[in-house]
Ligand code: NDP
């Protein structure tokens with residue numbers, strides 16, 4: 001049996017109840033086959049893949065807090081410190097009722113390769129809780145965040161592990177967590193990224209994931225002789241990533257016509273009104289029905305459905321496995337020629353294969369959405385030097401990083417004879433640096 005198959009079997013046995021983690025490992029290890037085969041005996045002896053798929057440390061803890069009625073609530077907190085070969089653990093905190101060990105492990109595993117692709121010195125980690133911020137008062141969110149940080153602070157630090165936002169964790173949550181960290185430790189340090197601008201945050205971090213997604217998409221299109229101008233774009237999600245992806249798509253001359261949340265979706269034939277979407281989601285924290293109420297020409301539909309809208313480019317920016325094989329078939333039948341993942345693992349394995357087989361340009365999340373964490377690393381740099389850079393400076397660095405990521409994965413795919421397979425290219429390019437650092441540091 002090949003070494004990759006041996007490890008895939010082992011990982012399946014050890015993590016049988018974690019389907020999302022198995023899915024992420026399956027995709028990465030399968031696309032690393034040509035790289036592993038070149039050094040199969042050496043890697044087997046070093047147990048390189050066993051080490052890569054086993055988190056360095058997993059922390060799971062109780063988070064008790066008191067709701068507005070005086071009732072005590074209990075959530076579970078997680079931080080998975082997956083791999084620190086190339087830098088301190090870095091990755092977001094997801095607050096969503098679906099959070100469990102398998103979800104955080106898949107996100108942490110993806111983060112290793114994503115962070116490596118940025119070219120910056122950051123290792124892979126992820127955390128979060130099954131707490132649902134939706135429908136909670138500010139006081140309840142603060143109570144949760146303070147209790148969460150009262151345990152988490154023991155394991156993080158500006159040079160050890162630097163969490164940030166993800167689904168359900170935005171500026172408000174980061175602010176409450178930062179305040180509690182500072183209060184407990186007395187340290188005013190860059191322990192979290194995505195901070196507010198008045199207390200150490202970086203300009204352009206809010207926009208970074210969505211903007212970066214478009215910078216990489218634009219580069220991928222150019223490299224394939226296509227132009228983003230005038231193209232119809234279908235976007236899912238209506239959160240941090242989706243909003244700024246829509247904004248940058250418009251700035252580049254494309255026309256985004258959809259967005260969605262967990263209850264419904266909008267088709268706006270005139271193009272999404274970003275100012276209105278921000279007002280509904282960032283200020284009012286309301287449903288998309290409010291967007292429809294203010295835009296008579298727009299359609300609101302309950303449930304899932306953005307992938308049924310005819311488009312040139314699709315950008316899944318909500319959550320994992322939101323684009324399945326049926327959606328992929330619909331996109332191809334409607335003439336979609338590019339898919340770039342703003343979310344983490346939004347496309348199922350089957351759908352990814354179908355899109356690639358049908359010559360759709362496909363940019364995987366660990367490359368396409370790396371602009372968020374890359375700009376977090378820029379925030380860490382600014383915090384370390386106790387300076388802050390202008391929006392233009394950060395944005396220019398972000399753009400440069402995204403263009404380089406595309407070039408590196410394109411190059412890796414070519415080197416291994418799988419030209420145009422950007423999934424393999426991203427996994428290979430991300431893997432090379434991490435393995436180099438792991439081997440140099442011995443058996444740790
Ligand atoms: P937000 O919480 O800001 O927004 C998430 C959006 O997706 C909301 O519109 C939400 O709808 C929708 N959504 C979430 N879960 C589901 C679900 N189970 N079914 C349907 N819709 C859902 O999160 P972000 O925009 O920050 O994150 C979106 C994706 O991008 C995630 O996969 C995240 O891991 C990834 N990502 C985020 C980065 C960042 O910097 N923020 C960086 C790189 C990747 P509703 O509000 O109704 O729940």
Ligand code: 2IT
Nearest residue numbers: 091092164166372373376
């Ligand atoms: O998935 C991701 O890359 C993020 N949620 C951002 C992580 C970060 O540390 O900025």
